[in-house]
Amino acid sequence: MTKTAIFSNNLFLEHMKNFDHLESASRLRVIYDELDKPEIAAGFIFPAFQAAGAEIIKLNHQPAYIKQLADTAGQSFVSLDADTQTSAQSYDAACLAVGAAVTAARMVVAGEVDNAFCLVRPPGHHAEVDKAMGFCLFNNAALAAQFAIHELGLQRVLIVDWDLHHGNGTQHSFYDSDNVLYFSTHQYPCYPGSGAAAEVGSGRGAGYTINVPLPAGLDDLAFATIYNDLLSAVARQYQPELIIVSAGYDIHRDDPLGGMMVTEAGFAYMTKILLELAAECGSPFMACLEGGYDLNGLKNGVMATLNEMRGYSTLTDKTIMNFTMNSMPIMAMEETRSVAKKFWKL
Ligand SMILES: [Zn+2]
Numbered sequence: 001m002t003k004t005a006i007f008s009n010n011l012f013l014e015h016m017k018n019f020d021h022l023e024s025a026s027r028l029r030v031i032y033d034e035l036d037k038p039e040i041a042a043g044f045i046f047p048a049f050q051a052a053g054a055e056i057i058k059l060n061h062q063p064a065y066i067k068q069l070a071d072t073a074g075q076s077f078v079s080l081d082a083d084t085q086t087s088a089q090s091y092d093a094a095c096l097a098v099g100a101a102v103t104a105a106r107m108v109v110a111g112e113v114d115n116a117f118c119l120v121r122p123p124g125h126h127a128e129v130d131k132a133m134g135f136c137l138f139n140n141a142a143l144a145a146q147f148a149i150h151e152l153g154l155q156r157v158l159i160v161d162w163d164l165h166h167g168n169g170t171q172h173s174f175y176d177s178d179n180v181l182y183f184s185t186h187q188y189p190c191y192p193g194s195g196a197a198a199e200v201g202s203g204r205g206a207g208y209t210i211n212v213p214l215p216a217g218l219d220d221l222a223f224a225t226i227y228n229d230l231l232s233a234v235a236r237q238y239q240p241e242l243i244i245v246s247a248g249y250d251i252h253r254d255d256p257l258g259g260m261m262v263t264e265a266g267f268a269y270m271t272k273i274l275l276e277l278a279a280e281c282g283s284p285f286m287a288c289l290e291g292g293y294d295l296n297g298l299k300n301g302v303m304a305t306l307n308e309m310r311g312y313s314t315l316t317d318k319t320i321m322n323f324t325m326n327s328m329p330i331m332a333m334e335e336t337r338s339v340a341k342k343f344w345k346l
Pocket residue numbers: 163164165248250290291292
C-alpha cells in the first residue's frame with residue numbers, strides 16, 4: 001500500500017480565524033472535515049511534526065523579517081501589506097507550516113513515506129526573503145527546497161507551481177541558483193505581476209526559472225498539454241532529486257479569483273504526470289497547499305490530488321486517453337519554449 005503522509009494541524013485554523021478574509025480558516029476546515037471521515041483517514045498516515053525554529057526559517061528568510069513576524073505573536077491584529085495580516089497565533093501557525101514542509105521533505109527523501117501533502121496555512125509562494133505578501137508569511141515550499149539542499153545535501157529540486165498566481169517569492173529565492181528548477185504556470189497578467197516568459201533566472205540560475213504566463217480560460221486539456229510537453233521534457237533533462245508542488249486550487253473553474261477552467265480531473269491528471277516523472281527520475285514527491293478560494297473546488301481538487309498520490313486514481317481510462325493522446329495549441333507555451341530552448345532541448 002502506498003504510504004501517503006498528510007501534514008495537518010488545528011493550529012493552522014487559528015491564523016486570522018476571526019477575521020473576514022478570502023484566505024480563511026474555512027479553506028482548511030472543509031478539507032480536514034473530509035479527512036476526518038474514518039474511511040478516508042484510513043487511507044493516509046498523519047505524522048507528528050513540530051514548528052520550525054529560526055535556524056531553519058533563516059535558510060530562506062532574513063533574520064530581521066523573522067523577528068518582525070515573531071513580534072506579531074500575541075497581537076490580535078497586525079497588517080503587513082494590503083492583503084496580508086496576522087492575528088495572535090499567526091506566527092506560531094506560520095512556524096508550524098514550515099515545520100510541516102521541512103518534515104515532509106525529510107521523510108520523503110528518507111523514504112519513510114512514499115509522498116506527502118502539507119495541508120497548511122498560511123500559504124507561502126508569494127512570501128519574499130524579506131517580506132510578507134499575498135496572504136503568505138513564510139515560504140513553505142521554498143523552505144522545503146532550502147532544507148533539502150542545505151540539510152539533506154540535494155542538488156536538484158524541481159518546484160512545480162500550478163497556483164493561479166505567479167510564485168514571485170519562490171522564483172526570487174532561487175533566481176540565481178541551479179539547485180532549484182522553478183516551473184510555474186499562472187494567469188497573466190494577474191497578481192503579483194511577475195512571471196513573464198522572459199524571466200529565466202540569472203547567473204548560475206539562467207534557464208532554471210521557467211514561466212508559462214497564460215491567458216484566462218484554459219481548461220484541463222491545456223494544462224495536460226503543458227505538463228505532457230514542456231514540463232515533462234525539462235523534468236527529464238533536469239532529473240530532479242525531489243519534486244515539490246506548490247499546489248494552488250485557484251485555477252479551479254469555480255474559483256472566485258481566477259479565470260481558469262480546471263476541474264478535479266485536471267488536478268488528478270497533473271498529479272499523475274508529476275508522479276510518473278518522479279518515479280521515472282527516482283525522485284521523492286511532496287506538495288504544499290497554496291491558494292484556492294472556492295471551498296468545494298478546493299476540497300475536491302485536494303482530494304483528487306491525494307487520491308492520485310495514494311494510488312486510488314479517480315481518472316477513467318477514457319479521460320486519461322483523452323488528455324494523453326490529445327493536445328491543444330497554446331501560444332503562451334510556445335513563447336516559453338522559444339525562450340527556454342536556449343537552455344534545454346525542446
Ligand atoms: Zn493563488
